[in-house]
Amino acid sequence: GQNIDQPTEMTATEGAIVQINCTYQTSGFNGLFWYQQHAGEAPTFLSYNVLDGLEEKGRFSSFLSRSKGYSYLLLKELQMKDSASYLCAGKDSNYQLIWGAGTKLIIKP
Amino acid sequence: DVKVTQSSRYLVKRTGEKVFLECVQDMDHENMFWYRQDPGLGLRLIYFSYDVKMKEKGDIPEGYSVSREKKERFSLILESASTNQTSMYLCASSLMPDRATEAFFGQGTRLTVV
Numbered sequence: 001g002q003n004i005d006q007p008t009e010m011t012a013t014e015g016a017i018v019q020i021n022c023t024y025q026t027s028g029f030n031g032l033f034w035y036q037q038h039a040g041e042a043p044t045f046l047s048y049n050v051l052d053g054l055e056e057k058g059r060f061s062s063f064l065s066r067s068k069g070y071s072y073l074l075l076k077e078l079q080m081k082d083s084a085s086y087l088c089a090g091k092d093s094n095y096q097l098i099w100g101a102g103t104k105l106i107i108k109p
Numbered sequence: 110d111v112k113v114t115q116s117s118r119y120l121v122k123r124t125g126e127k128v129f130l131e132c133v134q135d136m137d138h139e140n141m142f143w144y145r146q147d148p149g150l151g152l153r154l155i156y157f158s159y160d161v162k163m164k165e166k167g168d169i170p171e172g173y174s175v176s177r178e179k180k181e182r183f184s185l186i187l188e189s190a191s192t193n194q195t196s197m198y199l200c201a202s203s204l205m206p207d208r209a210t211e212a213f214f215g216q217g218t219r220l221t222v223v
Binding site for chain 2: 033100102
């Protein structure tokens with residue numbers, strides 16, 4: 001079956017770094033997406049990886065290892081506004097997105 | 110900027126009512142999707158559409174139907190609302206499925222069935 005696993009909740013301190021992990025099992029693979037979702041709002045796109053390695057975009061970076069079925073989202077210099085849920089989604093061989101349940105990130109001052 | 114607009118932010122309906130959720134996108138995207146989002150679960154795909162008048166069942170289509178008469182509009186219909194359909198409903202659109210492009214989401218409709 002197809003499955004995306006990520007931690008339910010994480011807590012970090014303002015100004016620190018946090019890594020949110022995601023493991024995936026999909027029928028075929030056409031990329032891994034990360035979305036941010038603030039409470040009561042729509043998910044918004046953060047990053048996309050299809051090749052192994054690290055993609056950096058400002059304070060946010062995303063890593064992919066296809067051989068391990070593993071990705072992580074790295075958030076640096078955490079700000080209070082980064083408190084949100086982070087959704088991991090893999091695209092399968094039919095180009096359909098398979099979603100994880102999301103990781104709720106709590107930032108403390 | 111891509112805009113995906115859902116007709117209502119909050120809805121309260123009675124059990125047995127027929128419910129229409131409307132979604133409009135303004136970027137000429139071929140694909141449109143309806144998801145529901147429940148606590149502790151990932152986004153679950155209800156229906157999607159690759160083109161006008163085309164529809165495909167997602168993972169949880171039971172109790173729902175859809176309509177896509179125009180490219181920009183995708184409607185979700187709850188034929189006879191039940192309390193287990195209380196949820197957050199999210200509409201999304203994207204370019205062709207064979208492209209690795211992201212989906213753009215509407216703001217969501219929180220539906221409560223009483």
